[in-house]
Amino acid sequence: MASSSSTSGSASGSAVTERRGIPGAQFVEDVQTYLTQSGLDVGSALAFLQERLQQYKVVEMKLLAQQRDLQAKIPDIEKCLDVVATLQAKKGTGEELIADFEVSEGIYSRARIEETNSVCLWLGANVMLEYTLEEATGLLQKNLDNARASLEVLIADLQFLRDQVTITQVTIARVYNWDVHQRRIQQAVATTAQE
Amino acid sequence: MQQGGGSDTEVTWEDQQNINKFGRLNNRFHELEDEIKIAKETNDNLEDASNELILTDEEVVRFQIGEVFAHVSKDEVENRIEQMKEVTSQKLEKLEEEKESVLAQMSELKKILYAKFNDSINLEED
Numbered sequence: 001m002a003s004s005s006s007t008s009g010s011a012s013g014s015a016v017t018e019r020r021g022i023p024g025a026q027f028v029e030d031v032q033t034y035l036t037q038s039g040l041d042v043g044s045a046l047a048f049l050q051e052r053l054q055q056y057k058v059v060e061m062k063l064l065a066q067q068r069d070l071q072a073k074i075p076d077i078e079k080c081l082d083v084v085a086t087l088q089a090k091k092g093t094g095e096e097l098i099a100d101f102e103v104s105e106g107i108y109s110r111a112r113i114e115e116t117n118s119v120c121l122w123l124g125a126n127v128m129l130e131y132t133l134e135e136a137t138g139l140l141q142k143n144l145d146n147a148r149a150s151l152e153v154l155i156a157d158l159q160f161l162r163d164q165v166t167i168t169q170v171t172i173a174r175v176y177n178w179d180v181h182q183r184r185i186q187q188a189v190a191t192t193a194q195e
Numbered sequence: 196m197q198q199g200g201g202s203d204t205e206v207t208w209e210d211q212q213n214i215n216k217f218g219r220l221n222n223r224f225h226e227l228e229d230e231i232k233i234a235k236e237t238n239d240n241l242e243d244a245s246n247e248l249i250l251t252d253e254e255v256v257r258f259q260i261g262e263v264f265a266h267v268s269k270d271e272v273e274n275r276i277e278q279m280k281e282v283t284s285q286k287l288e289k290l291e292e293e294k295e296s297v298l299a300q301m302s303e304l305k306k307i308l309y310a311k312f313n314d315s316i317n318l319e320e321d
Contacts, residue, residue, distance in 0.1 A: 027208055027211055029207075029208070030205070079260075079261040079262065080261060082260050082261055083260055083261035083262075083263075086260050086265065097265055097266075098265070098266040099260075099263040099264060099265040099266065100257055100263065100264040100265075100266075101262070101263040101264070102262070102263075108264075111263075159219055159222075162215075162218055162219065162222065163215040163218070163219070166211075166214055166215050166218045167211055167215065170206060170211060170214060174206060
């Protein structure tokens with residue numbers, strides 16, 4: 001679950017360098033060292049970090065959209081499983097299932113579904129296949145498990161991404177503060193030199 | 196994150212991890228609030244449904260399975276609704292527990308972070 005693997009007291013501080021294409025934000029131990037190492041002045045460093053932040057936001061939008069899709073898909077699959085289970089339950093009894101279904105918006109009609117061994121499943125791309133009840137249950141269950149697993153991975157990705165966003169925001173604040181601090185010191189030095 | 200006036204409190208990796216954890220918990224807290232709201236609504240709907248069921252004198256009820264409304268006997272519908280109410284109540288309970296735990300962890304982290312950074316950090320909802 002946790003993306004950070006370092007124990008306390010690690011020297012470099014950055015736990016994971018990237019995850020599934022998302023670059024990890026490098027944790028800055030000391031602002032001065034960071035600026036000297038990267039050779040950037042404060043303005044460029046801030047610009048770079050801001051740009052990184054924007055990139056993270058774009059990826060976050062994409063992941064959130066994917067998450068919404070999956071979260072809509074899962075209840076649909078569960079509903080399908082429900083229907084197949086009901087048909088299966090009816091099988092032994094010899095009764096037929098009477099159902100009211102929507103013909104068009106607001107218009108319903110009655111259907112009599114007799115005992116059956118098979119259902120047709122919509123696979124997408126204008127393709128529908130007939131399956132036995134057991135096969136259908138198996139397929140739907142597999143799809144449901146896959147969807148749930150993908151959702152978990154997606155949520156973990158989002159958490160990692162948000163951590164990188166937080167690290168970047170904190171780094172921006174620290175670089176800015178360091179700059180303000182430096183200017184204050186220089187001003188203080190300049191005023192004492194003048195006296 | 197507030198930009199302080201040039202303070203030089205150093206941020207260690209451990210502090211960063213605490214801040215990250217607080218962010219994650221805060222997000223989870225908002226998600227939980229939404230989920231709890233939905234679960235409560237579902238519970239209320241099921242409650243209303245079972246009340247309606249007691250009042251009706253029809254033997255056959257149209258119960259939604261998937262996208263269609265199947266004709267189901269009143270008794271079976273009663274059982275199904277009871278089952279669904281069980282499931283939803285348990286889910287609601289679990290969500291409330293998780294919310295309590297998240298809130299507790301968040302106040303712990305707030306204490307730690309405010310102790311180190313006091314005014315340089317803002318952990319409140321805006």
